[in-house]
Amino acid sequence: MADPTRLHAYEMATLLRSGEASSRQLTEAHLAVAEKQNRALNAWLAIDREAALAQADVADMRIAEARRSGADALARLHPLCGVPVGLKDLVSVKGGQATAGSKILEGYRAPFDATVTARLREAGAVIMGKTNMDEFAMGSSTEHSAYGPTANPWNLGRVPGGSSGGSAAAVAAYHAPVCIGTDTGGSIRQPGSMCGVVGMKPTYGRVSRYGIVAFASSLDQIGPFGRDARDAAALLHAVSGRDERDATSAPVPVPAELLDLPSSDDEAAAYLKGLRIALPKEYFVAGMDPGVAARIHEAVATMEQAGAIVEEVSLPHTEYGLAAYYIIAPAEASSNLARFDGVRFGLNDRTSGEFIADYLRTRGAGFGPEVKRRVMLGTYALSAGYYDAYYLKAQKVRTLIKSDFDAVWAAGFDAICAPTSPVTAFPLGAKLQDPVAMYLVDACTLPLNLAGLPGMSIPAGLADGLPVGLQVIGAPWSELSMLRLARAYEGITARAPWRALEPAELELTDDPTTPSPIERMERLTATSAGAGDQSKRT
């Protein structure tokens, strides 16, 4: 057997069923590389070897039993049975940590499984551990993690994107074939783009949010990372569907065809024939990397050559998306984060002897600067006298943005293609002093969250050695079509030279002398402090 970490999940599934590999073997191999490289990448906040191996043994037993029962039983097993998977550290796993990248949840152990976790267990997936993230998923670089940033395997001095940077980096670095992330404004797609992996934010309501530490309830969605469309589809299939415990989850059937994306590149490519793709002019913004623009136009041209019909469209309210988002998301966050009060769980400071003072101290010590900024923004936006001017107006903008997209679907387009991020992975620390510059990285992704639409980022080559992501936007509940499109694009670019490349600096992560991202950040902070004390972020 070749290096198990280089296998796709569907390849592992075949080997597990034929008995050529065991889940224990696969899990061991992934644990070994994750443990070895995590110092240099900081992609994982927790790797639970013991629990993972125990789950692997259970999966091996299930597979063995199915094999004894015959082909039908084997076929009924989920393709992820026995396959290692990582979870962003805001997914509750019974008895395990769920820090959400925050100090305030240090020491908290969830007494229950998130629905996503329960469904993964049902499928037989092996949960390896928890991945790094921006605190409470607020950020676009994973630098806002209270546990240090994650490095990008393509360039260890650069960010992996965020907030699900740990999951994206772990998949890019072959620590796990698939990982779970969450996306509130681009937090799956943007790190997927920057790490060169597939990442999908499903339609709002597709995946239950129960047990996922909330950032902004009306925008949060859970979705998969994988190294190709088929793996992402398998993970989406495992976790999707209506859940009685999440009233906003939709009773929309999960298509079984998600597990039957074509294996043949030519068969997959045929999907593009006659497909109508819209190219929104507002998503090719001033200030975007020319390399990014070039890759996206090339990708679209390649699809056109394969038979797709591409037309430019306008999504006229796009420019208001960012402003509306930074009202709605912080408003909901300010309320969602009120429960972190030091009374029942997590960090607490009870030294003052008076509970209001204790509350303020706990939150003062437990939340990082970006979280505090958004809690203040949101509190302000919801305050009496400002509610109509901010929150209500933002909700109106949200409706307009949604109607922009509706018009595209009404015009008969099958999908919208756009850049995922206007920029490639930027250096650690580059945008930390400038929150607005950081927010702008999500300009092309957050309109979908406002509209509740599914979106995915698929690798579309490199610009200056760094991955560029093509964003595919679909109509509500069209994930299957989007994944077919993504699979088709994989088919027509299967022989492109960049497809064969592994992350350029992955080898360095095996070297124990390579600085960790935390050390890199400390050096940066020291340098900028020397240059004029800008180390204090506010």
Add this chain to the structure above:
Amino acid sequence: MTTAPAEAAKGALARYEAVIGIEIHCQLKTASKMFCGCSTDIDGAAPNSHTCPVCLGLPGTLPTINKSAVEWVIAAGFAIEAQTPPATRWDRKNYFYPDIPKGYQISQYQLPLAANGRLTFDTSAGPVTVRIRRAHLEEDTGRLIHQEMAGRRASLIDFNRSGMPLMEIVTEPDIRTAEQARRYAEELRLLMRTIGASDAEMENGQMRVEANVSIRPIGREAFGTRVEVKNMNSMKAVERAIGFEIERQAELIDGGDKVRMETRGWDEPSQSTYHMRPKEEENDYRYFPEPDLPPLMTTPEWLAEIATRIPELPSVRRARYTGEFGLSSYDANVLVNDASATALFEGALAVGAGVSPKLLANWVTGEYLRLAKGDAGGGSVDPVELAALARLVADGAISGTNAKEVLAEHYASAAPVASIVEARGFRQISDSGALGKAINDALAANPAAVADYRAGKAAAVGFLVGQVMKATRGQANAAMVQTALRERLEAAE
């Protein structure tokens, strides 16, 4: 609204008019909590034994709506003649307190489940109608317990109550007297119990009454400064606390002082209100629509289905009792205001063919309620047995005196009326042959009374009837005895 004729203006109300609005929270009678599956059977339960990740507000948890709680509020809405909008939604009321685990309470702000209702009730000065602004659904908080622990002041939290379903009912400031306030609360309590939405026991917090009280000189339009009054744990306390507050405010104004905007509590031992906290400005609760719950659609079919489940309301029932049965409005009130009395009366009516409603009503309002409210409480009367007993009395089969004893025994032992009558030998002697001997004996043994009667003292017959009753241990049909005695006394002259 209609206002009762001016009550005897006494005290402050001779010079000032009180303006009172009432907010009532009722714990709804559901099997599980408002947004999770925890049991609502929390009375006497160990602290925090009825909790789950949802009602503890743990990270990642989400609320799901308790349909039955929603239906109770819609039913209450029907009962107060309110309107339910086609779509309602949930809002978050944001504030920090250690007993509110999420840092916000899920409530209804802009679109309550019921709006613009009203309630009519009787007062000593006649009927009064109060407009009800809204009735909405929300979740209860946990309970803080302050105590010394290891020499330190400590606050303990019991989250059993967290997430219990509450209905909040808010009136317009239409109430003018303390009596009206109490009567409003009593009538609402009766309504809740009648439709089954809540047990509404004030003593254990199932019903909490808060009043906003202000006064203004009679004839003035503008409102005075209002004071919120809490901690009224009985209906009597509601009336006394509001009455006290009206007098207190009048004294302040008369003395040249100003009424302070504040929250005051009712102190039962001193029969007065005390300052709890200032209320200089409205809290900013930063209400916004609850993003974890989709809007709730109330289809006409659903509303119609709920309407069919609403029993006869107290006002309709009173009208039926006075109109159809000819009961006095006093008796109708007594019957309707007590759920067990209503049930007994209705039950006995259903089986008691041939017994007049008035007779049954007398038994229920008289003997039954005397027993139920007496020391012997805890028993019950089977409506079938009450009907049987009333029929025995109506048929003259047992005496009224004995019937009362039978009812008391049935109330305590639940034994069937027939067997009690049998065992105690209460069956009335209405046979003239059997009565004849007792009458003869009485006449023979009491010549003086016989002489008195014949001398014109007609009342002497009463004494003789008593003698016969005594001799027959109350079993004789008194009316027959009297008739027979008269016949004998006059015939032998």
